[in-house]
Every structure is written in C-alpha cells, then in structure tokens.
Amino acid sequence: MSSIVAEHSRVASAFDEPTLSLLRGSLAPANVAILRTAFSQDQKTQAAARLHQVVDALLRELRERGLPHVPDGDGRDVCMLWVRRRWLTRDVDGTTYTLTSHAMQALGLVRDLTRDRVNLSEHRIKNIVDTANRLSVAANPDVEARKQRIREQIAANEAELARLDAGGQLEPVSADYILEGLVELQDLVSGLPIEFARVGEVVEALQEQLRADFRADDRPAGEIVADFLVRADDLTIATPEGRAFEGAFNLLDDDALLDQLRTDITSLVNHPDIASVLSATEKRAMVGIVRVIRDGARETMTKIVDTVETLNTFIRSRNVAEDRELDRVLMQVEDALGRWMLDAGPRVEVPAALVPDSAEITYLREKFYDPASDVPLDPLNETEDERPDSMSLEDLRRFGGPHLEVLRLALDTxxxxxxTVATHVxxxxxxxxxxxxxxxxxLHLxxxxxxxxxxxxTELYVTRRPDGSEQVLLMPELKPTSRDESHDDEL
Structure with a gap:
C-alpha cells in the first residue's frame, strides 16, 4: 500500500470519529455553542433534568434570534441525539450527563481557535528546550555523562548562590513572561480532563469486551471465573491509557505536591504586575487548576474501581450454563429460519397464535440478584458473661427420661x-x-x-417434679390379670 493510500485511510477513520463529526455539518456551530455554554471549562457533568432545561432555553433563544441551522426538537431530544452521537454519556440511572473525551477534544480545539493570545512565546520555546534537555539527560545511559551534567548544575547553582551572597540583584521577570507561563500552564491542564475521560471510556470498553469474552468462553466455569477475576483486578494496566493513568495517579494523588502547586499558582496570580492584567474569571480559572486535577484524577479512579466491582459481581453471579443453553437455542432458531428461507417465497405466511399457550412453570423467580442485599449477617453478640452455671450429671439425670429398670422391678414384685398401679405401686x-x-x-412398660x-x-397419679412440686396426672387404671386369664390368653 502506498503512503498516500495509507494516509488517506487513517484520515478517513479520523473523520469517522465523534470528535470531528461534532465539528462538521451545518449544525456544528449551534451544537458546539450550546455545549460550551451548558458545560463550563471545569464542569464536565450535569444533572439530566437541569441540562434538558438549559439546552431547551438555549435552543429557544437561538430560534427567536432567527439564527439558521438550529437543531430540531426540545432539550431532551437534542441531548438524547448527542448521546447517540457519542458526544455525551448518560449514567445507568439516567440522572446525569457527562461529556465524552471526543466532545471535550472538539470543544478544546474550538477554544484554541477562538483564543485571543497566540501560543508562540519566549516562555514556551524555553520550556520546550528545557523539556528536551531533561528528557535527553534522563534517557542517556552513560554514567559519566550523567555525573558531568550533575556537576555542571551544581557549579551553576553555587555560582548563582555566591553572586547573591555578594550582594547581587535578582534578575527581574517581566509581567508578559509570567502571563505567558500561566497561559501555557492552563493549556497543559486543559488537556487533562480529556485524558481522564478517555481512560474511563477505555476501561468501560474493556469491561464490555471482558463480558463478551466471558459469554463466549467454553472452559469450565471455575477456571473462567478465576481467570476473569484476575483480568478484572489488572484492568487498569491492560491498556496503554490505563498504564499511563496509573503511573500519573501516584503524583496526582499526592496532597502535599498539589498543595505546593496551589500555593505557587496563587502567588503568581497575586503578583503585582499580573493582578491588574488578569480578569476575575481568569484568576478563578487559574486558581481552580488544582481542583480540576484532583477531581479529575479521583473521579477517574472511582470509575475504575466501580467498573472492577461491577465486573466482579457480574462474573460471580453469572450462570454460564444458562447462557450457553440460551445461545444454543438461538442458534437452532437461526439455523431453522435459514433453512426455511431457502424454500419460502415472498408471500409465504406462517401461522402464529396471537396468545401463546400457557407455560407450565413450577417456580417463577420473583426477586433477582441484588448486590446491595447480598451482605453477611450481623455478628453474634458476645454472651460469655451471661452463660448460666453448668449442670452436674446428677442434675441432668433429674430432668432425664423415666427410670424404666426401677419401674419394671416394682411391677414385677x-x-x-x-x-392398681396408681394406688399401690x-x-x-x-x-x-x-x-x-x-x-x-x-404406660410404656x-x-x-x-x-x-x-x-x-381412670385413676390419679400423684407425681413429684425435681423441684419438689407435685402434679396430678389422670391416666388409665391398670390392674393385674389373674393367672387363669393369662393362661387362657396363651391357649
């Protein structure tokens, strides 16, 4: 394949992505404008009911002004269209909307194109040179070169320290240089929410892939569960995006590091030469950089943890045998339908009952598995101190069964x-x-x-309980039989 054909294929696939589809077409200006208005720079999630109202009001205002190419429908219709176009995602409960990484990337591109300040600056060029130098030093495997680099840095720092000790003055930094650095810092941070969203989407896609693989696996159920639980635990390192996020999260979750970053940004924003240049909105955006970083990192990690838990619950509660049986039935139906279509004409009718026969179901499940109710019982209370005193063997015998041997001897003698037994024995x-x-x-004897x-x-048996109390029982009267009667019975 020639280079131009391969490049054309890559560009065509890029144009099929939701990022560029948001920026194409006659409705693109209205869609982008509404999304930029409804979602601020540091807000990527909106309640569903509120977003429906906001979008509906913005659409109505655009139509009243007579602007062309405004999306049809109300706020809810437009939001659902954006979900289908993969510009928004909706949670499982349907209560919130979230911008996808594709929408964030498109909005970021529009923001860069509508920016008043240019990106070319002394600060940016110097930052590029410094970054390249640090990367070159870190990648150089020559130990002596690394030592020489460290010696040069130490010598430069000692020289600067000696100059300041001798009464040297600090070199002034212009307000434009500080402002350029802040703008570049904001540019770097603005790309983080896109990357956070991309990591979450990759993890969700991997979760769906694991589910599909689990359904199609023919191995024994125990082996499948063990394998997929391991894969679920390694979900964050299974993709390049996940590995990159896991490496960055160790820094992003360092509270001391982020507090130092907030302190540095606050001091820069409050610099006498900068405070009068930046607007109140720009100052809030600069100071909110740390919150954007922390919230984005923790929201992404929460999504990863929730995805792993959902996958584990799915695998543990999945009935592989039932899934395979259903797959076999569907394949048989599809095969039979294919054979029937070979001979069936365009107007062939198949008789079908409007009301199917009643199914003979022995047991119908009324309650499905709920992870929230699948919790262990509360632990038993410790009652060691409340245990009664142990009974002796003699006490146990007092409350035991009848003394059959003694009773039999009394009847024999x-x-x-x-x-009668109740009166004389x-x-x-x-x-x-x-x-x-x-x-x-x-009676037993x-x-x-x-x-x-x-x-x-009947006659009365006066009995005595082990505690000394008496109880009278009304039982059948028993008398001895004569020897003649016993002899006649034997004959």
Missing part, C-alpha cells in the same frame, strides 16, 4: 391380688422416681406386659 416409689415422666414410663391390663377406668 407387686405380686397378685386386687391392686407408684406411691411406694422414691420421690426421684415418681416424676411425671416416670408415670408415662409406666405396660404395652409389652400380659400381667397388667387396662380396666377402662
């Missing part, structure tokens, strides 16, 4: 005659064997004995 037992549970134990029978009457 009761002898013949006309007696049970009252003769020791107190600890006459509990309510022991009275029930008598009688069920397997032939020498005791129920008469059909």
């Amino acid at each position: 009761a002898g013949d005659g006309d007696w 049970f009252p003769q037992l020791p107190d600890d064997v006459r509990r309510p549970v022991d009275a029930l134990g008598v 009688v069920a397997d004995r032939d020498d005791l029978a129920r008469t059909g009457q």
Whole structure:
C-alpha cells in the first residue's frame, strides 16, 4: 500500500470519529455553542433534568434570534441525539450527563481557535528546550555523562548562590513572561480532563469486551471465573491509557505536591504586575487548576474501581450454563429460519397464535440478584458473661427420661391380688422416681406386659417434679390379670 493510500485511510477513520463529526455539518456551530455554554471549562457533568432545561432555553433563544441551522426538537431530544452521537454519556440511572473525551477534544480545539493570545512565546520555546534537555539527560545511559551534567548544575547553582551572597540583584521577570507561563500552564491542564475521560471510556470498553469474552468462553466455569477475576483486578494496566493513568495517579494523588502547586499558582496570580492584567474569571480559572486535577484524577479512579466491582459481581453471579443453553437455542432458531428461507417465497405466511399457550412453570423467580442485599449477617453478640452455671450429671439425670429398670422391678414384685398401679405401686416409689415422666414410663412398660391390663377406668397419679412440686396426672387404671386369664390368653 502506498503512503498516500495509507494516509488517506487513517484520515478517513479520523473523520469517522465523534470528535470531528461534532465539528462538521451545518449544525456544528449551534451544537458546539450550546455545549460550551451548558458545560463550563471545569464542569464536565450535569444533572439530566437541569441540562434538558438549559439546552431547551438555549435552543429557544437561538430560534427567536432567527439564527439558521438550529437543531430540531426540545432539550431532551437534542441531548438524547448527542448521546447517540457519542458526544455525551448518560449514567445507568439516567440522572446525569457527562461529556465524552471526543466532545471535550472538539470543544478544546474550538477554544484554541477562538483564543485571543497566540501560543508562540519566549516562555514556551524555553520550556520546550528545557523539556528536551531533561528528557535527553534522563534517557542517556552513560554514567559519566550523567555525573558531568550533575556537576555542571551544581557549579551553576553555587555560582548563582555566591553572586547573591555578594550582594547581587535578582534578575527581574517581566509581567508578559509570567502571563505567558500561566497561559501555557492552563493549556497543559486543559488537556487533562480529556485524558481522564478517555481512560474511563477505555476501561468501560474493556469491561464490555471482558463480558463478551466471558459469554463466549467454553472452559469450565471455575477456571473462567478465576481467570476473569484476575483480568478484572489488572484492568487498569491492560491498556496503554490505563498504564499511563496509573503511573500519573501516584503524583496526582499526592496532597502535599498539589498543595505546593496551589500555593505557587496563587502567588503568581497575586503578583503585582499580573493582578491588574488578569480578569476575575481568569484568576478563578487559574486558581481552580488544582481542583480540576484532583477531581479529575479521583473521579477517574472511582470509575475504575466501580467498573472492577461491577465486573466482579457480574462474573460471580453469572450462570454460564444458562447462557450457553440460551445461545444454543438461538442458534437452532437461526439455523431453522435459514433453512426455511431457502424454500419460502415472498408471500409465504406462517401461522402464529396471537396468545401463546400457557407455560407450565413450577417456580417463577420473583426477586433477582441484588448486590446491595447480598451482605453477611450481623455478628453474634458476645454472651460469655451471661452463660448460666453448668449442670452436674446428677442434675441432668433429674430432668432425664423415666427410670424404666426401677419401674419394671416394682411391677414385677407387686405380686397378685386386687391392686392398681396408681394406688399401690407408684406411691411406694422414691420421690426421684415418681416424676411425671416416670408415670408415662409406666404406660410404656405396660404395652409389652400380659400381667397388667387396662380396666377402662381412670385413676390419679400423684407425681413429684425435681423441684419438689407435685402434679396430678389422670391416666388409665391398670390392674393385674389373674393367672387363669393369662393362661387362657396363651391357649
């Protein structure tokens, strides 16, 4: 491919980007003017309801003035069009709009073209030379050259210190030189929000790519989750933009460094020769540079952290088996439709029921997974001090089951005659064997004995609880059977 063809391909792809599409067409002046008015230089986010009202008012004013080429529709329609054109993004809840990096870059280009001051200045040229020199020294692998450079800097600083100690005067700096430096500093800072937004968009695009890869992966579910959790943790270093931001964030998050930057800018803005040149708006913009840097860096890091958490939640809660089953069904439907289209004519009709048959669903999910409710239970309170005293083995036996051996021996030794268990046997037992549970134990033993029978009457069992209180139970009357009756039953 020749160089001109390759260059034409690159330029064509650049013109397809939203940055240049915002600057093209008859509606471009109105779109850019409204965006510049609705979003100030240090404000990249607006509430959705407020932006609809602001854009609607600006559109109405442009139409009343008779200006040509004004977008159709109300404020909401225009904002939604900008979202589709990738000039604005809307959060998941739909409550806020944010400028994309493409829109920021286009607005920055228009700002540079409408600026009164020229970029060519002594300060800029000197800064270019100094930057190139520092970069050359840092990239030079020659140790001796580095040592020589450090010696020259030390000698120059010592010479300047000696001159000042000898009563030398400071070289005056002109107001134009300071002003040029401030303007250049503002130019450098103005590009940071664009880069912050670009990093966030790259991270979001990578998140969507990871989701698509996760759906298409055929490996075992456990291996997929482990792999993608690692990739989610390394999300910031997976792209050149993310690596560049992570390297810069260590400096941008240094409060001491940013405080020093604010102090330096404030002293420059309040310089006697500059204070009268800058307007109040320009002074606020200069002093707000630090806030733009800090807010942009932390908002981008917050977006990265939220993206990683969202991706982790998606991977942990994703049912791979169901996704694959749905993919197979859709592929079968698509395959069947393709075969049908080979023979179907242009007017072929397919009968379809208006109301589908009722589905036999055993269980219908009514509540879907909510990460907010997926929280562990509150820890149990420590109740070690409230634990009651431990019971001894003898105390446990007092509240245990019936004394079957003692009861069986008492029934076996009761002898013949006309007696009942509640009147003649049970009252003769020791107190600890006459509990309510022991009275029930008598019924348990009688069920397997032939020498005791129920008469059909009831009698009272006076029982004694382990605490000494008495309880009277009304239970069936039990009498011994005669030997003849027992013998007849056996025959």
